[in-house]
Amino acid sequence: MPDLDTSARSTASYDWSATTLGDAARWPLPLRLASDLLLNSPLPTLLVWGQETVLVFNEAYGALAGPGYGRVPGGSVPPVLPPPLAAAGANDALNRAWRGEAQVVQDAALAFRHPGETHEHRFDLRLSPVRDDSGAVRGVLLALAPPTAAPVQEDAGDASLRILVVEDNIDSQYLVCEMLKAFGHEADGVAHPDDALALLASRSYDVLFSDVSLPGMSGVELAQRAVADKPALRVIFASGYGDTLLRHLTFPYLSLxxxxxLNQLQDALAKVARQAAA
Known part of the structure; x- marks a missing residue:
């Protein structure tokens, strides 16, 4: 566990005005209480708030997760679910917590990408529903506690792929590329479709991983042009608007x-690797 400042922390310790949550003085009481608890906790702790999946985290989690996961104290919707939420979701513990049931996921293996290396840690994930005065669950508090179970061996990763990431949000692009590298793949990132087409023309890639909404042209149009030039190229789309724009496509693709x-992204890449091997 990294050394941290021992000063007391609360919501008043930070300026929230630029975050999705806005001025803390206008927060509902359950959000403020839960945030005060996590910000002053020595354990790495996350708070998932609302159906928009706004994320708040403390300094202990920020130091553990590394620079790719944003700045303390959060207060925004993450482009990719952080490893603790992905692990809790895979065990259905997160859904149960949203239904009002406190949960514990024992001995979860979490991988965090730091510059130049990946750090793996094991924790017990402790999930607590956060209710409003009517009893409705408004959020989930997730603390990372020392594990109580012995670690187990994990399978080796999938075959390495060469992936071009097209994402105009630079922070999201950096995070996705770093995660792909942590999975053992080669990844380049660009923000504009024109830059993507230039790289596709000059380098060999196995996968085009593109956001659907891009400046200049859509990710769909980009993929159509890319596949027309290189039919063997595999395409994975990331979209916040569902699959409506993808239904007319005539080439194979995967959509997230x-x-x-993280496990959904890994599953998609594993499927692409199997297709490439076949």
């Missing part, structure tokens, strides 16, 4: 709905 979980 934002915010997607």
């Amino acid at each position: 709905q934002k915010p997607y979980e």
Whole structure:
């Protein structure tokens, strides 16, 4: 566990005005209480608030997760679910917590990408529903506690792929590329479709991983032009608007709905690797 400032922390310790949550003085009481608890906790802790999946986290989690996961104290919707939420979702614990049931996921393996290396840690995930005065669950508090179970061996990763990431949100692009590298793949990132087409013309890629909404042309049009030039190229779309724009496409593709979980991205890449091997 990294050394942290021992000063007391609360919502008043930070300026929230530029975040999705806005001025803390206008927050509902359950959000403020839960945030005060996590910000002053020595354990790495997350708060998932509302159906928009707004994320708040403390300094202990920020130090553990590394620079790719945003700045303390959060207060925004993440483009990709952080590893603790992905692990809790895979075990159905997150859904149960949203239904009002406190949950514990024992000995979860979490991988965090830092510059130049990946750090793997094991934690017990402790999920607590956060209710409003009517009893409705408004959020989920997730604390990362020392594990109580012995670690188990995990399978080796999938075959390496060469992936071009097209995402105009620079922070999201960096995070996705770093995660792909952590999975053992090669990844380049660009923000504009024109830059993507230039790279596709000059380099060899196995996968085009593109946001659907891009400046200049859509990710759909980009993929159509790319596949026309290189029919063997595999395409994975990331979209916050569903698959409506993809239904007319005549080439094979995979689609992930934002915010997607890490295991969903890994499953999509594993499927592409199997197709490439075949």
